[in-house]
Amino acid sequence: MKRPFEIIFAILLIMSSLQTVHATPGSEVFDPSFGNMTAGASAFATAFYNYSVFQECVSDPDCGMPDDPGSGFEIGAGSCCDENNDCFNDFERHVDRIDRALATLYKNERTYALIMKIQGARMTAMRGVGSMSAPAAAIVARQEIDIAKAEQDFTDNFNNKTLANISKLNDFLLELDTIIDDYCADTDWYQRNGLPLYLHARMKFPK
Amino acid sequence: MRYLTYFLALGLVGLLAAGNDVYAQSNENIVKDYRNDVDGDPDRPTRVRLKAQAGVDMGRMAGVWGTLGGDDVADVFFLGKTPDFARMQFDLTALEGSSAMAIVTAKNGDEIVRYQIEAAIGETKTVWLQLKGKILVQVIQPELHSSSSSSTQLTYALYFWYPGDTIDALSETEFDNVEDYKGREKPRVLHAVKGVAK
Numbered sequence: 001m002k003r004p005f006e007i008i009f010a011i012l013l014i015m016s017s018l019q020t021v022h023a024t025p026g027s028e029v030f031d032p033s034f035g036n037m038t039a040g041a042s043a044f045a046t047a048f049y050n051y052s053v054f055q056e057c058v059s060d061p062d063c064g065m066p067d068d069p070g071s072g073f074e075i076g077a078g079s080c081c082d083e084n085n086d087c088f089n090d091f092e093r094h095v096d097r098i099d100r101a102l103a104t105l106y107k108n109e110r111t112y113a114l115i116m117k118i119q120g121a122r123m124t125a126m127r128g129v130g131s132m133s134a135p136a137a138a139i140v141a142r143q144e145i146d147i148a149k150a151e152q153d154f155t156d157n158f159n160n161k162t163l164a165n166i167s168k169l170n171d172f173l174l175e176l177d178t179i180i181d182d183y184c185a186d187t188d189w190y191q192r193n194g195l196p197l198y199l200h201a202r203m204k205f206p207k
Numbered sequence: 208m209r210y211l212t213y214f215l216a217l218g219l220v221g222l223l224a225a226g227n228d229v230y231a232q233s234n235e236n237i238v239k240d241y242r243n244d245v246d247g248d249p250d251r252p253t254r255v256r257l258k259a260q261a262g263v264d265m266g267r268m269a270g271v272w273g274t275l276g277g278d279d280v281a282d283v284f285f286l287g288k289t290p291d292f293a294r295m296q297f298d299l300t301a302l303e304g305s306s307a308m309a310i311v312t313a314k315n316g317d318e319i320v321r322y323q324i325e326a327a328i329g330e331t332k333t334v335w336l337q338l339k340g341k342i343l344v345q346v347i348q349p350e351l352h353s354s355s356s357s358s359t360q361l362t363y364a365l366y367f368w369y370p371g372d373t374i375d376a377l378s379e380t381e382f383d384n385v386e387d388y389k390g391r392e393k394p395r396v397l398h399a400v401k402g403v404a405k
Binding site for chain 2: 025038045049057073074082091102122125
């Protein structure tokens with residue numbers, strides 16, 4: 001063992017070269033396909049969310065306009081703000097935020113309906129199995145209780161989340177009222193525009 | 208001692224630079240079959256578990272980065288068992304060498320359903336399937352199975368994506384509508400207007 005350092009060096013070099021062979025063809029060959037796949041999945045998910053918002057808005061007579069189903073609600077700032085570019089720009093910016101909050105409520109509404117639909121289908125399928133024999137009926141009866149409980153838990157969670165989202169929406173509306181008040185005194189904007197939207201959300205979304 | 212430090216440092220640099228693949232967190236749920244060959248026997252499939260994946264907003268996914276060629280004529284994967292019909296996306300790319308075929312089998316009691324997904328070299332095929340029961344996927348080189356000639360090595364990528372219950376609940380028409388909706392902007396629920404709103 002006169003030259004231990006050279007031996008160690010040689011071993012390390014061999015290990016390095018073995019690793020190089022082992023890594024072929026290498027992640028760089030596959031990575032683009034992974035990126036394409038995730039981008040496609042994200043596009044699909046976005047399309048699903050957007051489509052859900054659209055469907056829910058159209059099916060709500062207060063949201064979809066009869067002459068233009070995709071238009072949704074209209075909301076005005078009032079004549080004083082209309083004349084002032086700064087005011088109207090601020091108004092539009094805040095309306096965008098309120099629009100996103102409302103869209104979330106409509107999207108979640110659609111998701112709730114779809115989940116309830118699939119739970120209903122499962123319950124029907126189980127009852128079909130349960131009608132075949134007495135022992136099966138006993139098992140199905142127990143499972144029905146579990147499904148009903150799961151549904152109730154889901155509805156409770158949905159309501160909690162929905163009420164929190166509606167509260168946020170109301171905060172945004174009150175904020176906008178303050179901004180319009182800064183530009184134009186005594187507009188009662190919230191009473192005329194914000195409150196009806198808040199009440200609509202409060203009536204429509206919680207189960 | 209100085210030499211020892213020098214050689215160890217050199218070796219360490221060599222190891223880091225040449226060998227170890229450092230994968231980003233974003234694509235860790237991938238079976239890397241090009242490193243460790245997956246069995247081609249349908250009775251001994253490799254279990255693939257779908258998991259949540261950063262960058263994929265809905266449901267769970269998994270993938271295979273694989274090679275076939277020579278004695279390695281097939282790779283077989285078991286995705287699990289679904290009690291209800293589940294809509295899944297299969298995304299197959301034949302990256303290099305030859306075309307690729309994925310044979311998807313769903314076994315529900317005595318009922319067996321099979322689908323074939325074929326991709327030419329450089330091509331990606333994305334297919335949605337509604338499946339119920341035990342789901343197996345076998346990847347082969349179709350040329351090898353259609354002639355006796357020896358094949359070149361195939362390098363392929365195959366991804367499985369289950370977006371979740373809400374997609375299962377869509378009717379065929381609704382599902383097609385969502386597919387057509389790709390690229391559209393989020394609809395406006397609320398519009399700012401001048402004057403008095405309707």
